[in-house]
Structure formats: C-alpha cells, structure tokens
Amino acid sequence: xxxxxxxxxxxxxxxxxxxxxxxxxxxxxxxxxxxxxxxxxxxxxxxxxxxxxxxxxxxxxxxxxxxxxxxxxxxxxxxxxxxxxxxxxxxxxxxxxxxxxxxxxxxxxxxxxxxxxxxxxxxxxxxxxxxxxxxxxxxxxxxxxxxxxxxxxxxxxxxxxxxxxxxxxxxxxxxxxxxxxxxxxxxxxxxxxxxxxxxxxxxxxxxxxxxxxxxxxxxxxxxxxxxxxxxxxxxxxxxxxxxxxxxxxxxxxxxxxxxxxxxxxxxxxxxxxxxxxxxxxxxxxxxx
Numbered sequence: 001x002x003x004x005x006x007x008x009x010x011x012x013x014x015x016x017x018x019x020x021x022x023x024x025x026x027x028x029x030x031x032x033x034x035x036x037x038x039x040x041x042x043x044x045x046x047x048x049x050x051x052x053x054x055x056x057x058x059x060x061x062x063x064x065x066x067x068x069x070x071x072x073x074x075x076x077x078x079x080x081x082x083x084x085x086x087x088x089x090x091x092x093x094x095x096x097x098x099x100x101x102x103x104x105x106x107x108x109x110x111x112x113x114x115x116x117x118x119x120x121x122x123x124x125x126x127x128x129x130x131x132x133x134x135x136x137x138x139x140x141x142x143x144x145x146x147x148x149x150x151x152x153x154x155x156x157x158x159x160x161x162x163x164x165x166x167x168x169x170x171x172x173x174x175x176x177x178x179x180x181x182x183x184x185x186x187x188x189x190x191x192x193x194x195x196x197x198x199x200x201x202x203x204x205x206x207x208x209x210x211x212x213x214x215x216x217x218x219x220x221x222x223x224x225x226x227x228x229x230x231x232x233x234x235x236x237x238x239x240x241x242x243x244x245x246x247x248x249x250x251x252x253x254x255x256x257x258x259x260x261x262x263x264x265x266x267x268x269x270x271x272x273x274x275x276x277x278x279x280x281x282x283x284x285x286x287x288x
Contacts, residue, residue, distance in 0.1 A: 013051050016059050019273045023285040028263040033285040038062035039139060039179035039253060041236070041279035045070040045102065049078040053276025057083055060271075060283065063106050066128065066139025068181040068279075070100035077102075091115065093125025100125040101139055101180070107132065116166040121159055129170070134288045135261070136170045140180040145202035152205060155183075160211035168218055175258040178220070181236075181279060182254050184208045186222065189232050190251040203250060215256070223255045223268035223284060233270045236279045244278075255284040264288055 023033055038060055042048040045067065057065060070077070073092050082088040086104040091114040093099050103112070109130035115122030130137045143159050145152040170176050185204050188194040197204045216222060224233075234249025243249060255268050266285040274280050 013053060013275050014273075016056060016274065019059070019271070021060050023267050023269075025266045025285070027266045027287055029287070031264075031266075031287040033266040034287050035285070036060065036062045037137065037177060037179065037255070037284045037286075038065040038281050039068070039181075039255065039283075040065065040281040041068040041141070041181040041253060041277060043069050043071075043277040043279065045072045045081055045100075046076070046078055048276055049081050051276050054081055054083065056271075056274050056276065056281065057104070060281070062104075062283065064130065064137055065104050065281075066137070066179055067102035067104075068100075068139070068141035070102045070125075071097050072100060089128060089130070091125040091128045094123045098124065099141055101128045101141055103128050103130055103137075103139060105130060105137075109137075116163060118162055121162060127163070127166075135175045135177050136173070138167065138170070138176060138178040138180075140178065140182065142181065142183045144183050145205060145208060147202070149202060149205060152202075152207060156205075156207040156211050160208075160215075164211070164215050164218060167215070167220070171219060171258050175261045176220070176256075177258075177261075177284065178256040179254060179282065179284070181252055182212070182256075183252055184212050185250045185252060186212045187225070189230075190225075190234075192234070192248045192250070203252060219259045220256050221259050221262045223257055223262070223265055224251075224270065224282070226262065227265070227268055233272065235270050235272070235282055239278055253279055253282045255282055257284075257286075261286070261288070 089103040091101045111131040113129040126141045143155045145155045185191040235253035237244035237249040264286045269283040271281040
C-alpha cells in the first residue's frame with residue numbers, strides 16, 4: 001500500500017451473508033473450475049483476527065490462500081488463524097511487526113520455500129512458495145518504494161529483477177501461479193487518480209510499472225486485466241478521507257499466471273465487498 005496510508009480507527013466488518021462466492025464460468029477449455037486460490041493483504045494478522053475477518057475463509061473455502069503483511073512472529077500468530085482443514089506456513093522475517101507472509105493450504109505441498117534464495121531480499125519475510133504436483137504457488141508482498149520514493153532504486157533495480165528471475169526459473173520446471181500485494185498499479189485504469197500520482201507516489205512510478213511490464217513480457221499474464229481489459233476495480237483504499245466509501249482506490253493485488261495455463265483460468269475476482277483490512281481479497285478460479 002502507498003506509505004501515506006495510516007489506519008484511523010477500527011473498521012466495522014459488514015456481514016458476508018449477502019456476498020456470492022460462486023463461480024459458474026467455464027474456462028476456454030470448456031471446463032468448470034476445480035481449484036480456488038485466494039490472496040489478501042490483511043495488514044496485521046492480530047488485528048485481522050480480532051475482527052474475526054478469518055470468517056471470510058470459511059465462506060470462500062479456498063484451496064490455498066496467501067496473506068501479506070502479517071506483521072507477526074510465528075509464535076504470536078493467533079491460534080484461530082490456523083483453521084481446521086488447512087496446513088499453515090508463515091514467513092515472518094527478522095523485524096518484529098513488519099511485513100511478513102503466510103500460507104494456508106488444504107493439500108500439503110511437496111515443498112515450501114521461504115524467500116527467493118538471496119540474502120539481501122529474504123530478511124523481510126516477503127515471499128513464500130509452495131510446490132504442488134501441477135504448479136508452483138508463489139505469494140509475495142513486494143517492497144513499497146516508500147514515502148518520497150526512497151526505496152525505488154532497490155525495489156525496481158534489485159528486488160523486481162531478482163524476483164522476476166526467480167519466477168522464470170520456476171516456470172521452466174512447471175507452471176507458476178503468482179499472487180499478492182505487488183505494490184504497483186500497472187495501468188492508469190488501475191487507480192482512481194493517475195495524473196496526480198504518476199512518478200510522485202509509490203506504486204505508480206514509471207519504473208515500477210515498467211518492471212511489471214517486463215514480468216508480463218517474460219511469459220506471464222495479469223489474469224484480471226486479461227479477462228476484464230476495460231473494468232476499473234480496486235483492491236486497496238486508504239483509511240484516510242473515507243477513500244473506500246468514495247471508492248478512491250488502487251488495484252495493487254494480483255493473480256499472475258504462466259501464459260501457457262491462462263486458458264485454464266475460469267475467473268479472476270476482486271472481492272471488494274469483503275472488509276477486514278485496507279485491502280480486499282483477490283481470488284482465482286481455474287481447472288488444473
């Protein structure tokens with residue numbers, strides 16, 4: 001999320017009873033989905049748990065869900081977040097109360113990897129990878145370029161390039177499904193106010209956008225934008241100025257897949273109706 005965003009007060013969580021979690025669409029191969037994957041920047045797993053926002057998982061029932069910004073050490077993860085029927089994994093990094101990713105999965109992975117194997121990137125708990133028989137599931141909380149863009153060079157010239165290489169190595173072995181808070185609004189349609197934010201605000205600098213373009217050019221697909229090229233929908237809203245109520249937001253949360261499995265995707269959904277964080281969940285339905 002952009003660095004200027006700060007939480008002002010505890011959010012009231014609307015009921016999920018009126019939200020439809022169904023997917024009736026078939027993919028390009030004419031098949032119904034058999035896999036539901038989700039991603040959510042929860043902005044602090046302890047506060048998220050206090051709101052009972054984990055009830056969303058019971059409604060969506062994803063096969064795998066990745067969290068970003070858990071902001072919690074392994075030993076302090078609230079027990080109610082380790083839901084029955086799921087294997088739980090957390091990459092909490094070394095700095096307490098900062099960053100962190102987590103993974104809940106119904107099927108036990110063949111292997112779970114923390115980080116990308118480069119020390120300069122791996123101490124903040126930003127990447128978690130689960131290997132399954134058919135694919136790699138990679139969840140990430142991409143570094144924010146920071147207030148005043150102080151981390152722009154690190155993010156674009158170091159992390160983004162090394163992370164793209166990491167994904168490409170995995171992609172040579174089996175298809176990749178990559179999700180998370182990628183901290184970039186790729187196109188102007190992906191945020192409410194592109195003109196006032198361009199090259200001034202983290203998440204909408206030309207260098208960040210170009211790095212995401214480079215990733216897509218390396219054999220990957222932004223599933224939501226491919227399916228909905230003209231739809232403006234956001235996954236993040238600042239807690240300030242009633243941004244969510246006014247729908248002044250950004251699309252920072254993505255599902256990206258290897259190009260060769262895009263035809264297996266049924267739908268890519270942004271659950272804007274689901275509250276519990278300044279981000280909302282994003283969901284991928286597919287048949288593998």
